[in-house]
Amino acid sequence: RVKARNHNQLDSAYLTLTSTVTLTKIPTTAAFTGVTTSSLTANAGANSNPTGTTYIFELDDDSAFGSVNATSNTVLVNGGFTSLIANTTYFVRVKARNFLGTDSAYTSAMSTATLATVPVTLASTFTVVNITSMSVAWAQNGNPAGTTFIAELSINSNYSTVDFSSNTVLSTATLTGLTPNTTYYARVKARNHNQLDSAYLTLTSTVTLT
Numbered sequence: 763r764v765k766a767r768n769h770n771q772l773d774s775a776y777l778t779l780t781s782t783v784t785l786t787k788i789p790t791t792a793a794f795t796g797v798t799t800s801s802l803t804a805n806a807g808a809n810s811n812p813t814g815t816t817y818i819f820e821l822d823d824d825s826a827f828g829s830v831n832a833t834s835n836t837v838l839v840n841g842g843f844t845s846l847i848a849n850t851t852y853f854v855r856v857k858a859r860n861f862l863g864t865d866s867a868y869t870s871a872m873s874t875a876t877l878a879t880v881p882v883t884l885a886s887t888f889t890v891v892n893i894t895s896m897s898v899a900w901a902q903n904g905n906p907a908g909t910t911f912i913a914e915l916s917i918n919s920n921y922s923t924v925d926f927s928s929n930t931v932l933s934t935a936t937l938t939g940l941t942p943n944t945t946y947y948a949r950v951k952a953r954n955h956n957q958l959d960s961a962y963l964t965l966t967s968t969v970t971l972t
Contacts, residue, residue, distance in 0.1 A: 763776040763777060763778045763779055764776065764777050764779060765777065782862070783860050783861045783862045783864075784860070785860055785864060785866065786811050786815055786858035786859065786860045786864075786865075786866045787809045787810055787811055787858065787866060788809065788857070788858065788866045788867050788868075788869060789806040789807055789808065789809050789811070789817060789839070789856050789857070789858050789866070789869055790806060790807035790808075790809045790869070791805075791806060791807070791856070791869050791870065791872050792805035792806055792807055792839075793805065794854075794872065794874045795840075796842070797874060797875075797876060797877060798876065798877055799848040799849075799876055799877045799878070799879045799904075800844060800845060800846050800847075800848065800876065801842065801843060801844045801845075801846060801876075802842075802843055802846065802852065802874060802876060803840050803841070803842045803843075804819050804821070804834075804840065804841050804842075804843070804854040804856065804872065805839060805840045806819075806839045806840070806856045806869065807839060808839055809858075811858050813837075814837055814861070815837065815858050815859070815860070816835060816836070816837055816858070816859040817835075817836055817837070817838070817839060817841070817856055817857070817858055817859075818833060818834070818835050818856065818857050818858075818859060818865070819833065819834040819835075819836070819841030819843075819854055819855075819856045820832075820833050820854065820855050820856070820868075821833070821834075821841075821843050821852050821853070821854050822852070822853050823847075823850055823851065823852055823853070824853070825853050825871060825873070827853065827855065827871075831852075841854075841856070846876050847876065847904075847906060848876055848877065848878055848879045848904050848905050848906070848954075849875060849876060849877065849878040849879075849905050849906055849908075849909045849952070849954040849955060850875060850876050850906060850955075851873055851874070851875045851955050852873065852874065852875070852876065853871045853872070853873045854871065854872050854873070855868040855869055855870070855871045855872070856868065856869050857869070874956065875954045875955035875956045875958075876954065877954055877958060877960065878905050878909055878952035878953060878954040878958075878959075878960045879903045879904050879905055879952060879960060880903065880951070880952065880960045880961050880962075880963050881900040881901060881902060881903050881905070881911060881933075881950050881951070881952055881960075881963045882900065882901045882903045882963065883900060883901070883963065883965060884899050884900060884901055886899065887899060887900070887948065887965045887966050887968075888948075888966075888968045889934065890936070891968055891969075891970060891971060892970070892971055893940075893942045893970060893971045893972065894938060894939060894940045894941070894942060894970065895936060895937060895938040895939075895940055895970075896915075896936070896937060896940065896946065896968065896970065897934055897935065897936045897937075898913050898915075898934065898935050898936075898937070898948050898950070898965065899933060899934040900913075900933055900934075900950050900963065900965070901933060902933050902952075903952075905952050907931070908931055909931065909952055909953070909954070910929055910930070910931055910952070910953040911929070911930055911931070911932070911933065911935070911950055911951070911952055911953070912927060912928070912929050912950065912951050912952075912953060912959070913927065913928045913930070913935040913937070913948065913949075913950045914926070914927045914948070914949050914950070915927070915937055915940070915946045915947065915948055916946065916947050916949075917941075917944060917945065917946060917947070918947070919947050919967070921947065921949065925946075926939065926940065926946075929953075935950075940970050941970065942970050942971065942972050943969060943970060943971070943972040944969065944970050945967055945968070945969050946967060946968060946969075946970065947964075947965075947967040948965040948966065948967065948968075949962045949963060949964045949965055950962065950963050950965065951963065
């Protein structure tokens with residue numbers, strides 16, 4: 763409100779003006795939580811914005827946010843996203859909206875990768891078996907192209923030692939230098955873009971030729 767005062771210090775009546783809301787501050791960023799093969803939670807800090815402030819989280823698999831994949835509007839400082847693709851890097855940015863619907867600038871983008879899924883078996887695990895080598899195969903189970911798979915062979919069924927291993931972005935690996943007429947137990951796991959590994963898929967065993 764406002765009033766006028768004359769030279770004799772006498773005031774006029776008040777004029778009641780309208781109201782407005784101060785702008786929001788840009789939220790702060792925080793680490794991701796709850797990252798799985800198909801979901802994640804993005805977190806932010808309120809940065810002194812009051813309770814009831816709306817936060818808009820945007821997720822995209824493009825760092826330029828050319829076509830936002832999903833949005834989460836919430837009065838909480840975390841936004842959950844589901845139905846994501848395994849082992850895919852996602853970028854998230856967040857902005858705050860004041861009570862009049864005016865938005866702050868965005869935070870800088872945060873990024874993380876969903877976890878890789880555990881590979882699955884094929885009808886035939888050992889596609890080629892020779893005297894000193896063998897080829898092992900598996901199915902990617904929804905992991906996208908570029909996923910790293912680690913195939914391991916051991917002469918011990920409990921994998922107390924890993925005798926041979928191969929890292930590959932294919933769904934098959936050939937391991938060489940094996941001992942003739944020896945039983946080898948095979949297993950494989952997937953590694954995501956953040957270098958986090960899935961659980962192992964334990965495959966069958968086979969014997970090299972003589």
